[in-house]
Amino acid sequence: MRTIPLRLWTLAILSSLLQVLPFPISGPVPSWRRVFCWFCLVPLLMALLGKDTHGNRLKPAQTALLGYICGFFWYMGNCYWVYRTMHLYGGIPSVAAFGILVLFSLYVGLYHGLFSWLVGLLHRKFSPQTVLWIVPFVWVGVEFARARITGFPWDLLGYTQVDNLTVTRLAPWTGVFGLSFVIVLVNILWVSRIFPRQGKNSYAGPIFAAVLTIVTTLVAGHGSPSASSEATARAVLLQENLGIGAEAPATPETEPQMLASFTDLSLHPQFTLGIHGGTANSSSTPDMIAWPEAPTAFRDGDPYFLQAMGEVARRSGTSVIVNDISLAPRDSDGLGHVYNSSTFFAADGSRAGRYDKMHLVPFGEYTPYKPLFFFVGHLLDDLLFVPGLQRSLFETRGKKYGVFICYESIFGDDIRRFVDDGSQVLVNISDDGWYGDTSAPWEHLDMVRMRAIENNRWVLRATNTGLTAAIDPYGRITASMPRHIRGSIEVAFGYREELTFYTRHGDWFAWICALVSAAMLAMSFMGRRAVN
Numbered sequence: 001m002r003t004i005p006l007r008l009w010t011l012a013i014l015s016s017l018l019q020v021l022p023f024p025i026s027g028p029v030p031s032w033r034r035v036f037c038w039f040c041l042v043p044l045l046m047a048l049l050g051k052d053t054h055g056n057r058l059k060p061a062q063t064a065l066l067g068y069i070c071g072f073f074w075y076m077g078n079c080y081w082v083y084r085t086m087h088l089y090g091g092i093p094s095v096a097a098f099g100i101l102v103l104f105s106l107y108v109g110l111y112h113g114l115f116s117w118l119v120g121l122l123h124r125k126f127s128p129q130t131v132l133w134i135v136p137f138v139w140v141g142v143e144f145a146r147a148r149i150t151g152f153p154w155d156l157l158g159y160t161q162v163d164n165l166t167v168t169r170l171a172p173w174t175g176v177f178g179l180s181f182v183i184v185l186v187n188i189l190w191v192s193r194i195f196p197r198q199g200k201n202s203y204a205g206p207i208f209a210a211v212l213t214i215v216t217t218l219v220a221g222h223g224s225p226s227a228s229s230e231a232t233a234r235a236v237l238l239q240e241n242l243g244i245g246a247e248a249p250a251t252p253e254t255e256p257q258m259l260a261s262f263t264d265l266s267l268h269p270q271f272t273l274g275i276h277g278g279t280a281n282s283s284s285t286p287d288m289i290a291w292p293e294a295p296t297a298f299r300d301g302d303p304y305f306l307q308a309m310g311e312v313a314r315r316s317g318t319s320v321i322v323n324d325i326s327l328a329p330r331d332s333d334g335l336g337h338v339y340n341s342s343t344f345f346a347a348d349g350s351r352a353g354r355y356d357k358m359h360l361v362p363f364g365e366y367t368p369y370k371p372l373f374f375f376v377g378h379l380l381d382d383l384l385f386v387p388g389l390q391r392s393l394f395e396t397r398g399k400k401y402g403v404f405i406c407y408e409s410i411f412g413d414d415i416r417r418f419v420d421d422g423s424q425v426l427v428n429i430s431d432d433g434w435y436g437d438t439s440a441p442w443e444h445l446d447m448v449r450m451r452a453i454e455n456n457r458w459v460l461r462a463t464n465t466g467l468t469a470a471i472d473p474y475g476r477i478t479a480s481m482p483r484h485i486r487g488s489i490e491v492a493f494g495y496r497e498e499l500t501f502y503t504r505h506g507d508w509f510a511w512i513c514a515l516v517s518a519a520m521l522a523m524s525f526m527g528r529r530a531v532n
Helices: 007-018 031-038 042-046 061-079 082-091 094-109 110-125 129-150 156-160 165-175 176-192 204-219 253-265 303-316 370-376 406-410 412-420 440-455 503-504 509-522
Strands: 234-241 271-272 289-292 319-328 337-345 351-356 394-396 399-405 425-430 457-464 469-471 476-479 487-493
Touching: 007 031, 007 042, 007 061, 007 412, 007 469, 031 156, 031 176, 042 061, 042 110, 042 156, 042 176, 042 406, 061 110, 082 406, 094 110, 094 176, 110 129, 110 289, 110 509, 129 176, 129 509, 156 165, 156 176, 156 440, 165 440, 165 509, 176 509, 204 253, 234 253, 234 469, 253 303, 253 319, 253 487, 271 370, 289 303, 289 425, 289 457, 303 337, 303 351, 319 394, 319 399, 319 425, 351 394, 394 509, 399 412, 406 412, 406 440, 412 425, 412 440, 412 503, 425 476, 440 457, 440 469, 440 503, 469 487
Parallel strands: 234 289, 234 457, 271 487, 289 319, 399 425, 425 457
Antiparallel strands: 234 487, 319 337, 337 351, 394 399, 457 469, 469 476
16 A cells, blocks of 8 residues: 555544544543544544545545544544453453454554445545545444444543533434444534635535534533433442452352342431432432343352341332342253343232343453454353343332443433333443543443443443443433442433433334445446546
């Protein structure tokens, strides 16, 4: 690829750095950093529509390579926590852990390469100006492929605007993909100033004015909605703060000690936030208690565990959701497997339901493409989790709860099915302790908040080490606990019945973007190609 000018390589790498900035790096994202999303793709698009050292348009293979380099560096920066998780918490040697991060970035970076390859193909037939207007459809189509093919829709571009109450009004209609579309559209408006139309009918001036108007409106969209979020119920959320993996204490608490400690936290929460701001009665029995996903190793078939959880439900007078491990059928060679589950105990202490996690965490619960990771030896051999087979709701006192576990929160189309099936409130139990103090807990929280917005539902989030919080249907955190402490918090929330367009129809917008991209790609193979 000697014919690609150094300037274009520099632009591609610059774009990868700009794409990192609007997302969490080590904590919450300040508002000023979110602004970078509105022009982070400009350098990449300039590179893809540039020319080689001979003055010719780049070939699709060349644009693909530029995009691949951009994607690789973006994932190395955005998902740097993979190394920390594998090394510090998974006990994998540092060299092998870094190798996993590199291979991971090389793999998922292919999607930036795919996007850029498609842009290169379109540029063979269409003018730069025409290609730019197709780019938002292509970008969303590729993000959709990340969700459906690879199963890793982590930090889609639309999540950068989870705090923007103007832009997020799209989410109940289009899901997060609609937000990505708008962001890319603004990026191509900037680039259109660099590739203006020629002649008397130039649209450069009006387009530039539109850019300024749209960006000003979108960036200024941080405010409170006019409607209030009604909170008529209460929940107690636990944060167990247990050690993870290689950082776990050498002599962990025994099961009876843990159950006794967590029972006390369930009955006597240390924090009471968000109660008096709504209409919930802080003196009544809570409507629900949720324990987080955590490395407790509670087992669904353990009589002592079942008796203890039944006692928690009876003493509190309310239903309890708890994470445990349940046995799955053995495979053909007799190897045993387990489910990562959430079990529901009714107020009378009876076991009233169970949901088995359907989307497992790569390298945390199973090893994708395991032969590629031969260099880690047998360190990943004990990952025996298998995905659940059926989505189920928990129901008590005429109210329905949809519970999703940890990593599942990044799959918008799956979460909206809980609501479409009748869930009036969503509960997310998670163990973000595996991420440590990296960007991942905050990235994960942003994605959970988007699920609340898309489905117009409260989300109650109980985590092992934080961030434990109540999230209203606008994605705002109404109450939360400090990280890295053991405790519990009593929060207010509400039940909702109405369904959003996105809840009813799912990723319809992403499908349209994928179809438009396919149609324009087909047209690029027909007729004469554009001249340089």
